[in-house]
Amino acid sequence: MRVAVVGGAGFLGSHLVDRLVQDGRDVLVLDDLSTGRLDNLTDARRHGKVGIHTISMDHPQVGAMLARFSPDIVVQTAQPAPVDRGVSDPTETVRAVVGRTARLCEATLAAGARFVVTVDAVEFFGAVTRLPAKETQRPHPLHPYGAALYSAMRYVEARMGRDWCGLVIGPLYGPRLSAEHTELGRALDDMVRRRTPALAVDATAAYDWLYVEDAVDATVRALAGGLGLLCVGTGEATPYGSIIEELAAEAGYPGASTFVPNGVPTPAQLTLDASLIESRLGWRAWTTRTEGIKKTVNWALETVR
Numbered sequence: 001m002r003v004a005v006v007g008g009a010g011f012l013g014s015h016l017v018d019r020l021v022q023d024g025r026d027v028l029v030l031d032d033l034s035t036g037r038l039d040n041l042t043d044a045r046r047h048g049k050v051g052i053h054t055i056s057m058d059h060p061q062v063g064a065m066l067a068r069f070s071p072d073i074v075v076q077t078a079q080p081a082p083v084d085r086g087v088s089d090p091t092e093t094v095r096a097v098v099g100r101t102a103r104l105c106e107a108t109l110a111a112g113a114r115f116v117v118t119v120d121a122v123e124f125f126g127a128v129t130r131l132p133a134k135e136t137q138r139p140h141p142l143h144p145y146g147a148a149l150y151s152a153m154r155y156v157e158a159r160m161g162r163d164w165c166g167l168v169i170g171p172l173y174g175p176r177l178s179a180e181h182t183e184l185g186r187a188l189d190d191m192v193r194r195r196t197p198a199l200a201v202d203a204t205a206a207y208d209w210l211y212v213e214d215a216v217d218a219t220v221r222a223l224a225g226g227l228g229l230l231c232v233g234t235g236e237a238t239p240y241g242s243i244i245e246e247l248a249a250e251a252g253y254p255g256a257s258t259f260v261p262n263g264v265p266t267p268a269q270l271t272l273d274a275s276l277i278e279s280r281l282g283w284r285a286w287t288t289r290t291e292g293i294k295k296t297v298n299w300a301l302e303t304v305r
Contacts, residue, residue, distance in 0.1 A: 001223065004028040004071040004113070006057045006104060007078025009036030011176050012118065012169075015216045016077060017041060021048030023220070028069045031078065032056040035181045058100040063107035073223050074108040075116045076101065079149070085123070085264045086144030097148035098155060105156050114225035115164040117156055118215075121233065122207055122270050124149045124168050131237075132208075132273040135168075135229040142265040153229065162226040167219060170233035170272055173243070174212030174292060175299035187244055191253035192300045200262035203241035208233035208271045211292035214285045221281040233272030234285045246289065250297040 003020050007013040008029030013036065020027050021044045029041065029052045044050050053065055057078055066074065079097060086093030101117065108115045125133045126141040141147040153166050171184075179189035187197035210233055218232045244257050277283045 001073065002026045002028070002069065002071045003223070004030065004066055004069060004074045006030045006074065006076045007036060009033060009038055009040050009052070010077060011174075011178060011182075012172060012212060012215060012219075013075075013077035014040035014044070014176060015174070015212050016075065016219055017044045017050060019216050019220055021050060024048075027051070028065070028071065029053070030055055030057060030062060030065065035178060036078075040176055056100075058103045062104065063110055066107050066111040066113070071111060071113045073116060073225070074104070074111070074113050075118070075219065075223075076104055077118050079119065084262075085146070086148065087264060090144035093144045094148045094151070097145065098152045101152035102155050105159050109159065114223075115156060115160050116167065116219065116222050116225070117153065117164070118167045118169055118219065119149045119153065121168045121170050121231070121272055122267065124153075125267070125270055127267045128270070131269065132233070132235050132271040133231060134273045135231055135276055142267065157228070165222040165225055165227040166229045167215075167222055168229065168231050168272070169215050169218070170208035170210040170270075172210055172212045172215055174296050176212075177296065177300075184243070184247075187257060188247055188251070188296065188300050189304075191248055191251045192297070192304045194253070196255055197244070197257040199240070199244070199257060199259050201240050201259060202261070202266060202268075203244070203259040204239050204268070205266055206237035206239045206269045208236065209238050209243060209289065210234060210285060211287040211289075211295075214287050218277060218281070218283045221277075221283050224281075227280060230277040230280070231272040231274055232277060232283070233274050235271055235274060237269050237271045238289070246293050247297060250293050251301070
């Protein structure tokens with residue numbers, strides 16, 4: 001199997017590339033490095049067949065690159081994520097999210113490949129009325145970015161027929177969590193450097209946190225294609241503040257964190273019903289949060305040293 005990973009130098013994408021190399025796959029990484037890092041791929045490049053192109057997912061040459069590589073699967077882990085979720089410029093947000101996914105979808109069709117798309121569950125589902133959220137529920141996005149993600153998935157569904165899978169994944173944590181582009185990553189970096197973390201999030205917002213390697217396992221299982229929309233989570237809600245406290249305890253950080261509103265509407269709670277992916281693919285989250293937090297903090301401590 002030959003797999004193209006769009007966003008393969010990012011957080012989820014680089015972990016996915018590691019797993020694909022471990023499984024003996026040929027991999028093509030397309031990433032504009034706006035949030036990804038080439039050093040995330042150091043081990044994969046050393047141990048497997050990994051081609052890398054620094055290019056945006058909507059660049060006109062992406063189609064030609066996919067045609068030359070001739071992938072069986074194209075996996076999109078990259079999504080442009082406006083800082084304010086598109087509140088300040090909703091039309092540009094919709095153009096970027098839907099337009100880029102649509103162009104990549106068309107390039108995938110032209111290459112004769114199947115398509116797997118990953119999206120953030122909190123942004124995608126928004127304030128749904130029934131929890132845990134299921135694939136059959138209609139999302140209720142709270143801002144333009146969430147609405148654009150929903151529209152992009154519907155476009156892919158319409159164009160790909162049965163040759164696609166959409167993974168709606170709970171918020172992720174784990175090694176390589178970006179300190180530049182995520183609130184959780186910034187907080188962790190501050191803790192290990194003994195600075196006071198200041199997070200632009202609601203400490204009481206409770207979400208379905210998932211360790212990154214569990215998300216990778218779900219993505220690898222979904223490469224069979226033809227599965228439609230699948231929720232990927234634990235079914236448990238943990239407040240943002242509790243996650244921060246657990247990270248601080250593991251890192252030995254004695255201070256307190258501050259939380260300030262960021263002006264962007266977010267749901268108070270979101271959990272996911274993963275029974276469909278379990279029944280179809282045999283997937284379930286196996287990493288305990290205690291184990292995942294420990295691995296995440298150990299990575300951060302090693303990075304700082």
